[in-house]
Amino acid sequence: MSTTIRPPTGSRPPASGPERRPSRPGRPTSAFANPVLIGAVTVLVVLVGVLLAYQANAGLPFVPSRELKVDISNGSDLVAGNDVLESGTRIGFVKSMRSIVLPNGQPAAQLILDLNTTQGKLPVDSTATILSRSVLGEKYVSITVGHSPRIFKDGATMPISQTSVPVRLDQIYDSYNGPTRAAVAQNLVGFGDALAGRGSAINDTIAALPSLFGHLAPVAQYLSAPSTELTRFLRSLNAFTSAVAPVAQTNVQLFADMATTFEAISQSPSDLQDTIKESPATLATSTRSLAAQQPLLTNLTTLGTELTPATQELRVALPNINPAIEAGTRTLIRTPSLDQHLQQVMSSLKTLAEAPSTGVALNGLTATVDVLNPTVRYLGPFVTVCNDWNYWWTYLAGDLDEETNDGYAQRALLNFANPLETNNVGSQGATAPVNGGAPAGTTEEYAHGPVYGAAVSNSGAADCETGQRGYPKKLNHLDPQGRDFDTDSHTPGNQGSTWDGASHVPKGETFTRVPELGSKPPYVASNQ
Numbered sequence: 001m002s003t004t005i006r007p008p009t010g011s012r013p014p015a016s017g018p019e020r021r022p023s024r025p026g027r028p029t030s031a032f033a034n035p036v037l038i039g040a041v042t043v044l045v046v047l048v049g050v051l052l053a054y055q056a057n058a059g060l061p062f063v064p065s066r067e068l069k070v071d072i073s074n075g076s077d078l079v080a081g082n083d084v085l086e087s088g089t090r091i092g093f094v095k096s097m098r099s100i101v102l103p104n105g106q107p108a109a110q111l112i113l114d115l116n117t118t119q120g121k122l123p124v125d126s127t128a129t130i131l132s133r134s135v136l137g138e139k140y141v142s143i144t145v146g147h148s149p150r151i152f153k154d155g156a157t158m159p160i161s162q163t164s165v166p167v168r169l170d171q172i173y174d175s176y177n178g179p180t181r182a183a184v185a186q187n188l189v190g191f192g193d194a195l196a197g198r199g200s201a202i203n204d205t206i207a208a209l210p211s212l213f214g215h216l217a218p219v220a221q222y223l224s225a226p227s228t229e230l231t232r233f234l235r236s237l238n239a240f241t242s243a244v245a246p247v248a249q250t251n252v253q254l255f256a257d258m259a260t261t262f263e264a265i266s267q268s269p270s271d272l273q274d275t276i277k278e279s280p281a282t283l284a285t286s287t288r289s290l291a292a293q294q295p296l297l298t299n300l301t302t303l304g305t306e307l308t309p310a311t312q313e314l315r316v317a318l319p320n321i322n323p324a325i326e327a328g329t330r331t332l333i334r335t336p337s338l339d340q341h342l343q344q345v346m347s348s349l350k351t352l353a354e355a356p357s358t359g360v361a362l363n364g365l366t367a368t369v370d371v372l373n374p375t376v377r378y379l380g381p382f383v384t385v386c387n388d389w390n391y392w393w394t395y396l397a398g399d400l401d402e403e404t405n406d407g408y409a410q411r412a413l414l415n416f417a418n419p420l421e422t423n424n425v426g427s428q429g430a431t432a433p434v435n436g437g438a439p440a441g442t443t444e445e446y447a448h449g450p451v452y453g454a455a456v457s458n459s460g461a462a463d464c465e466t467g468q469r470g471y472p473k474k475l476n477h478l479d480p481q482g483r484d485f486d487t488d489s490h491t492p493g494n495q496g497s498t499w500d501g502a503s504h505v506p507k508g509e510t511f512t513r514v515p516e517l518g519s520k521p522p523y524v525a526s527n528q
Contacts, residue, residue, distance in 0.1 A: 224362035248336035374516035462497035489521030
């Protein structure tokens with residue numbers, strides 16, 4: 001009979017292995033002290049964050065939304081996740097897209113939009129358009145909210161009659177083939193390099209044009225005068241070039257041989273002495289030759305006097321010309337071959353100089369300069385002071401951005417005349433300018449027809465009248481009846497500069513307040 005010995009009550013059997021220290025009484029163990037539990041919680045949080053980030057484009061979970069199907073003729077490269085905007089505010093995103101066939105057999109696309117419950121309640125007469133978000137090709141769906149009291153139900157479909165896909169910029173670019181796109185890119189790079197950072201230089205050029213044309217007029221007149229004998233000069237230059245071109249290589253060899261000759265002369269001083277003895281007779285012959293050359297020297301003196309203004313301008317331009325001269329010296333080695341091809345050019349130039357129409361063209365150029373110079377003096381301040389040129393280009397884009405089914409159209413505003421007023425702006429056979437007189441409660445019309453709008457005052461200060469104010473009710477000093485017209489050529493006083501214009505004509509620029517050519521505005525003492 002076996003006997004089992006039990007340990008005393010409340011004691012534990014001894015465990016194998018190292019002895020474990022009992023916990024201190026009164027200090028319970030925390031669950032977050034377990035590293036395995038903390039690691040598992042961390043991994044779970046990371047997985048949830050990755051899942052939410054992955055499904056962000058498909059909508060966040062637990063966020064209520066409304067679904068709207070949109071039938072449209074062309075998906076226009078939309079992708080799932082593209083935004084849905086209403087008046088610039090994001091109200092949802094494109095959940096998916098599929099191809100469908102309409103009842104009339106037309107293939108189309110159906111967009112599944114996921115809209116916010118608060119902002120996605122759209123009236124049933126709302127419209128949808130696919131527009132470009134950037135030049136890189138990203139698209140978005142633009143919603144134009146209608147005015148109907150009824151709204152689309154959740155899961156409803158917007159018919160294709162209420163959707164549109166305008167012509168996009170990337171479609172225009174797709175119409176160009178590869179070589180055309182490459183050529184357009186090269187042109188844009190060239191134009192950009194030519195104009196980049198040169199805005200001030202262009203303004204300086206415009207300001208200097210009147211002075212340049214002032215010096216160009218006498219030069220053109222002198223060259224076109226028969227006494228200048230420009231044709232004879234060009235003919236002689238052609239003959240000289242024709243004689244030099246065939247022997248260009250010979251001249252190169254000539255200079256090399258001359259170096260050898262001078263070296264030999266230096267080795268025989270006696271021969272050089274004999275040559276010097278004969279020099280007086282040679283100089284006497286040269287003196288008689290110079291007497292025959294005197295007419296040519298006289299003409300050269302006259303030409304030099306006429307070229308003095310151009311020489312003064314050349315001194316200012318030398319800092320820009322010197323680098324070109326340095327580059328040109330490196331190309332002189334190819335001059336002989338150039339001379340051989342230049343003979344044909346000079347022959348053509350001779351034909352042009354001998355043509356009777358050449359003198360007529362030079363006279364026409366002189367007349368053109370005479371007309372262009374006062375025109376630039378009058379129009380120059382509109383660019384340099386009032387900045388009208390840049391304003392025109394800046395606002396041109398806004399004039400051509402009215403959206404249509406075929407792309408974009410030019411914006412226009414139609415003004416209609418008051419049919420109840422005598423001599424209104426729309427009536428035919430009017431006997432007098434419109435001067436109010438409409439029945440009570442209707443809009444009265446008045447004639448506004450100033451002939452000119454100034455850019456500067458007589459002293460050159462900014463007086464940019466165009467676009468600076470509304471029409472005065474009465475500015476009509478030349479009307480003997482004193483009616484409420486606005487017909488004076490200028491408004492009294494200086495209106496000042498535009499928002500980013502100049503306060504005065506640039507220094508050195510010649511200008512006029514009124515045109516020097518054509519009809520002059522009538523004299524009004526209060527506006528001089």
